[in-house]
Amino acid sequence: DAGITQSPRYKITETGRQVTLMCHQTWSHSYMFWYRQDLGHGLRLIYYSAAADITDKGEVPDGYVVSRSKTENFPLTLESATRSQTSVYFCASSDPRTEQYFGPGTRLTVT
Amino acid sequence: GNSVTQMEGPVTLSEEAFLTINCTYTATGYPSLFWYVQYPGEGLQLLLKATKADDKGSNKGFEATYRKETTSFHLEKGSVQVSDSAVYFCALSNAGGTSYGKLTFGQGTILTVHP
Numbered sequence: 001d002a003g004i005t006q007s008p009r010y011k012i013t014e015t016g017r018q019v020t021l022m023c024h025q026t027w028s029h030s031y032m033f034w035y036r037q038d039l040g041h042g043l044r045l046i047y048y049s050a051a052a053d054i055t056d057k058g059e060v061p062d063g064y065v066v067s068r069s070k071t072e073n074f075p076l077t078l079e080s081a082t083r084s085q086t087s088v089y090f091c092a093s094s095d096p097r098t099e100q101y102f103g104p105g106t107r108l109t110v111t
Numbered sequence: 112g113n114s115v116t117q118m119e120g121p122v123t124l125s126e127e128a129f130l131t132i133n134c135t136y137t138a139t140g141y142p143s144l145f146w147y148v149q150y151p152g153e154g155l156q157l158l159l160k161a162t163k164a165d166d167k168g169s170n171k172g173f174e175a176t177y178r179k180e181t182t183s184f185h186l187e188k189g190s191v192q193v194s195d196s197a198v199y200f201c202a203l204s205n206a207g208g209t210s211y212g213k214l215t216f217g218q219g220t221i222l223t224v225h226p
Contacts, residue, residue, distance in 0.1 A: 035216075040218055042218040043216040045214070058213065100157070102156070103154050
């Protein structure tokens with residue numbers, strides 16, 4: 001499929017478990033981003049990447065790990081999930097001089 | 112640091128009513144400003160943008176003007192439709208006129224339009 005996809009779309013996990021959210025884009029955009037969306041906070045940047053093997057922290061990086069071995073993929077891992085990480089997670093991608101394109105989101109519930 | 116403040120919601124209107132959603136910002140330098148829209152169950156889509164003072168962004172009947180003197184970027188539409196029901200986010204970026212840099216979002220405003 002063309003565009004930007006996220007998987008899974010919905011996930012329920014238990015406190016303490018490791019969870020990986022996947023993001024894949026077909027445009028070969030150099031920049032990729034992970035945001036979380038919470039009521040009252042809008043979207044907050046977790047991590048971003050300017051190119052393969054280049055990542056940097058955003059506003060709320062604690063408890064998350066990212067990697068980017070290939071340009072098209074940008075997985076987000078919660079190493080030990082906590083209830084406070086219950087949220088909707090959005091991946092986005094862009095190139096210099098283009099808008100950010102967002103994926104459909106992953107709704108994560110940590111019980 | 113950068114911040115964006117949107118008017119408190121939710122906003123409920125009747126079809127064909129006039130819409131204003133207020134947005135003010137704090138930023139260093141000369142940020143670019145954006146409005147994104149999120150329809151139910153979907154990701155965000157860029158609605159319009161403005162990259163310098165006094166620029167007006169417009170799309171689908173929506174407009175917003177970049178006012179540097181009041182640090183504002185209010186979203187307006189003259190006649191809303193039921194299909195405009197969505198969450199609207201104001202955002203800014205300092206990345207020199209593009210959005211490849213980090214976006215700072217407001218908290219979002221839920222708009223519901225009734226027939």
